[in-house]
Amino acid sequence: MEALKQELKEKIIDILNLEDIKLEEINDNDPLFGDGLGLDSIDALELIVMLDKDYGIKLVDPKEGKTIFQSIETMAAYIKENRTK
Amino acid sequence: MLDNKTYIQSFCTIQNNEIILDGASIFKLEPTTFLDFSKKAYQYFEINYSKFFKMDNLSKLAFLGAELLLENEINNTKENNIALVFANKSSSLDTDVKYQNSISDAENYFPSPAVFVYTLPNICLGEISIRHQLKSENSFFIFDAFNSAFMTNYAKVLLDSNKADKVLCGWVEYFDEEYKAFLYLVGREGNLEHKIETVLTEYNK
Amino acid sequence: MTKEVYITETNCITPIGFDVATNIKNIIGSVSGIQLHQNTDLMKMPFYASIINDEAINSAFAKITSAENNTRLEKMMILALQPIVEKSKLDERTGFILSTTKGNITALKNPSSDNFQKAHLGQLAKNIADFFGFTTEPIVVSNACVSGILAVSVAKRLIQAGMFDNIFIVAGDEVSEFVLSGFNSFQAMSDSPCRPYSKNRNGVTLGEATAAVLVSSNKKNAKIKIIGDGSINDANHISGPSRTGEGLFRSIESALTEAKINANQIDYISAHGTATSFNDEMEAIAFNRLGLENIPVNSLKGFYGHTLGASGLLETVIGIESVLESKLFASLGFDEIGVSQSINIINKNEDKEMNYFLKTASGFGGCNTAVLFEKVK
Numbered sequence: 001m002e003a004l005k006q007e008l009k010e011k012i013i014d015i016l017n018l019e020d021i022k023l024e025e026i027n028d029n030d031p032l033f034g035d036g037l038g039l040d041s042i043d044a045l046e047l048i049v050m051l052d053k054d055y056g057i058k059l060v061d062p063k064e065g066k067t068i069f070q071s072i073e074t075m076a077a078y079i080k081e082n083r084t085k
Numbered sequence: 086m087l088d089n090k091t092y093i094q095s096f097c098t099i100q101n102n103e104i105i106l107d108g109a110s111i112f113k114l115e116p117t118t119f120l121d122f123s124k125k126a127y128q129y130f131e132i133n134y135s136k137f138f139k140m141d142n143l144s145k146l147a148f149l150g151a152e153l154l155l156e157n158e159i160n161n162t163k164e165n166n167i168a169l170v171f172a173n174k175s176s177s178l179d180t181d182v183k184y185q186n187s188i189s190d191a192e193n194y195f196p197s198p199a200v201f202v203y204t205l206p207n208i209c210l211g212e213i214s215i216r217h218q219l220k221s222e223n224s225f226f227i228f229d230a231f232n233s234a235f236m237t238n239y240a241k242v243l244l245d246s247n248k249a250d251k252v253l254c255g256w257v258e259y260f261d262e263e264y265k266a267f268l269y270l271v272g273r274e275g276n277l278e279h280k281i282e283t284v285l286t287e288y289n290k
Numbered sequence: 291m292t293k294e295v296y297i298t299e300t301n302c303i304t305p306i307g308f309d310v311a312t313n314i315k316n317i318i319g320s321v322s323g324i325q326l327h328q329n330t331d332l333m334k335m336p337f338y339a340s341i342i343n344d345e346a347i348n349s350a351f352a353k354i355t356s357a358e359n360n361t362r363l364e365k366m367m368i369l370a371l372q373p374i375v376e377k378s379k380l381d382e383r384t385g386f387i388l389s390t391t392k393g394n395i396t397a398l399k400n401p402s403s404d405n406f407q408k409a410h411l412g413q414l415a416k417n418i419a420d421f422f423g424f425t426t427e428p429i430v431v432s433n434a435c436v437s438g439i440l441a442v443s444v445a446k447r448l449i450q451a452g453m454f455d456n457i458f459i460v461a462g463d464e465v466s467e468f469v470l471s472g473f474n475s476f477q478a479m480s481d482s483p484c485r486p487y488s489k490n491r492n493g494v495t496l497g498e499a500t501a502a503v504l505v506s507s508n509k510k511n512a513k514i515k516i517i518g519d520g521s522i523n524d525a526n527h528i529s530g531p532s533r534t535g536e537g538l539f540r541s542i543e544s545a546l547t548e549a550k551i552n553a554n555q556i557d558y559i560s561a562h563g564t565a566t567s568f569n570d571e572m573e574a575i576a577f578n579r580l581g582l583e584n585i586p587v588n589s590l591k592g593f594y595g596h597t598l599g600a601s602g603l604l605e606t607v608i609g610i611e612s613v614l615e616s617k618l619f620a621s622l623g624f625d626e627i628g629v630s631q632s633i634n635i636i637n638k639n640e641d642k643e644m645n646y647f648l649k650t651a652s653g654f655g656g657c658n659t660a661v662l663f664e665k666v667k
Contacts, residue, residue, distance in 0.1 A: 016199075017138040017199075018135070019135065019137075019138035020135045020138070021135075040527070042139075042199050042528075042529055045198040045199075045475065045476060045477065046197065046198055046199045049196075049197060049198070052195065053195045062477045169523075174410065174412060175410065176393075176411050178406065178409060178410065181392075181395065181398060181409070181468075182406070184468070184472070185399070188467065188471050189399075196471040196474065196475040197475065198472075198475040198476050201471075201472035201475055201476070202476075202528060202529050202654065204392075204468075205391060205432070205433075205434045205653075205654055205655060206432050206433075207432065207433040207434050207653075207654075207657060208434075208528050208654065208655045210657070211527075211528040211656040211657070212528060214524075215525050215527070215528070215656070219523065219525055220522055220536060220537060220540060221522060222520070222521050222522060223655075223657055224431065224433055224440060224444065225431075225432055225433045226429060226430060226431060227410075227411040227412055227415075227430035227431075228412060228427070228429070228430070229412040229416070229427075232427060234427075234453075235429060235453075238448065238451045238452075239444070239447065239448070239451070241451060242447045242450060243447075245451075246292075246447075246450075246548070248544065260406075
């Protein structure tokens with residue numbers, strides 16, 4: 001799962017245009033939204049697209065995103081469990 | 086009779102990899118992409134606003150011009166009633182084409198919300214408003230070419246009716262690496278009288 | 291002394307009528323333009339939307355002209371404008387404003403430099419202006435979903451600036467794959483006809499329409515007077531509205547100050563009511579902050595869906611009829627109140643004498659517009 005977490009950190013920086021953030025600065029358990037990385041509602045929607053596009057996971061209820069995207073750790077765990085790609 | 090004359094207080098042009106403020110060139114690069122030019126300008130002027138990198142090209146262009154003109158204008162201790170009146174020819178077409186590309190291939194169909202949100206030209210006004218906390222009059226117009234008669238009349242009406250204390254007027258055109266931004270701040274004091282001909286002359290310099 | 295400005299002519303082209311009278315008849319009869327559509331050119335899955343019948347557009351258009359090269363949206367716009375332009379002489383004191391968010395965006399489906407040109411909003415305006423023979427430079431208002439009502443405000447301001455005496459406005463947008471997919475990516479589309487202000491609302495239903503008005507300094511035959519306006523940004527977020535409704539609050543306040551009336555004098559509010567969770571909640575908060583919580587309010591999105599660049603003007607046209615006929619129309623689609631602060635949603639059609647009516651709209655980019663109207667005595 002380490003490789004997946006690393007991959008997710010790279011993807012997030014790229015997809016969400018986090019130009020100022022370095023890979024090393026993102027900790028596995030840091031909150032992604034709110035105070036942590038400061039992602040917003042549009043970022044959450046983009047992550048939902050990423051789940052589908054890169055991992056073949058279609059979120060039935062977008063509200064699930066809140067728990068899935070809490071941190072890199074929770075994202076990686078969810079993807080490992082549900083990926084079809 | 087009250088003097089309701091208005092004045093151009095400062096102006097800025099961004100085109101051909103160069104930024105000119107009040108007639109002086111303050112930043113210039115060898116020909117490069119707008120992505121590169123805008124990033125280097127952001128770094129050079131030490132802007133420090135990470136949301137910049139989420140913006141589309143039109144918003145980056147408008148944001149940079151507004152940043153330089155408003156830097157010394159904004160009073161952080163009180164509200165700044167600076168209206169935003171912007172226009173261009175291509176609307177958000179540069180981003181529209183990018184968004185269309187993300188939905189054109191049925192096999193690779195992944196509409197992007199982060200791209201879609203920028204498929205409206207007035208979003209750049211929202212970005213400027215958020216950055217400078219301008220809870221003010223905002224409107225975006227489309228013309229085939231810079232329409233100084235309209236801009237001058239509309240800015241004057243906002244000032245004369247006290248709907249704004251100042252007006253930041255802007256022509257921000259961007260399409261496929263071709264861009265020109267001409268922004269100017271209009272207020273009740275200053276040296277350069279705000280008239281249709283004056284505005285057009287400065288635009289054409 | 292500031293000039294007085296009026297709306298003297300109105301018209302609209304919608305799925306529930308190609309003139310104002312037919313639209314009003316259907317609104318009173320609770321007939322909605324929203325239906326379930328299955329059109330894989332627009333969306334893979336079936337979807338609810340309010341869409342105008344192509345044959346109806348083409349046959350109505352053929353009745354007024356033999357012109358062949360206009361796009362579908364242009365035909366809709368020309369049909370809306372035609373009955374009110376044909377009564378007037380167009381000169382250099384006559385302005386022309388076109389309001390749209392995406393215009394001929396469907397031209398982008400086949401990318402080419404010709405089609406990029408076709409997609410330019412200035413080109414759209416020129417095509418409409420040339421059809422009728424407007425002699426002044428067209429002005430396009432493209433400011434997200436407030437465009438239609440902002441155009442009314444802009445027209446009033448330009449007439450008061452002395453730039454024009456009369457200004458024709460046409461507003462329109464189409465339901466397109468471009469916009470459907472975009473709203474879908476925002477998870478903002480309802481899976482059933484939209485329910486403004488309701489507890490179980492879950493998003494917008496898109497729609498298409500065109501509307502046209504004549505704004506004039508000439509009081510003769512005036513339908514209503516434009517007495518105040520405001521278009522103030524939230525300065526909060528580019529896609530979500532301010533939680534305190536700050537921009538809408540200030541826009542309405544600006545209009546009230548200009549009109550020199552108090553909030554409690556407003557008789558009816560035609561609000562934006564898109565049926566997203568955030569928009570409707572924001573409006574309820576803004577209205578309460580102004581003490582407007584008891585003023586009868588409706589959203590017309592239950593009849594027309596969200597018609598984007600047309601919505602502000604179309605809903606104003608219907609609002610004017612409300613005032614002229616002294617009738618409040620029920621907010622179709624509303625069932626159980628679902629906003630945190632109470633507002634007075636019009637539940638069924640009723641009679642009411644009205645003097646002052648407020649039209650509001652909000653849109654992407656944090657924009658808001660409020661315009662106050664007064665019945666002409």
